[in-house]
């Protein structure tokens with residue numbers, strides 16, 4: 459049974475305590491030293507744009523992200539709250555309206571994305587509703603979090 463399931467789904471691994479656990483393909487990519495590229499973005503809406511309009515543009519931006527060459531996944535989330543009651547010293551970065559993230563399989567995919575005309579059209583839409591942008595390229599701390 460296990461052998462059969464493994465054959466049909468090679469990403470299923472056995473684990474003593476949990477039984478079968480599913481790990482994404484990217485776990486294996488990390489093992490081979492080819493960690494996925496992840497870019498995280500803080501977004502601030504343009505001055506004067508309503509929250510409703512900004513949300514509509516985020517939805518449109520998400521829709522437009524499908525099928526962009528090299529872009530494995532895009533996610534944008536609205537900032538619902540910015541709590542300040544932290545257990546360590548608070549670090550104020552100011553008001554942020556949304557957080558976006560882009561996933562790329564590797565450097566080649568990232569370059570294909572940068573070169574793509576569809577990506578350029580996507581950025582043109584970005585210019586209409588992203589007033590300010592703060593990018594971060596992030597990396598995993600261990601293979602456990604390599605996805």
Ligand code: 3ML
Nearest residue numbers: 499558580581583584585
């Ligand atoms: C880079 C990006 C961050 C984001 O949320 O969307 C992309 C593309 C863009 O800036 O238009």
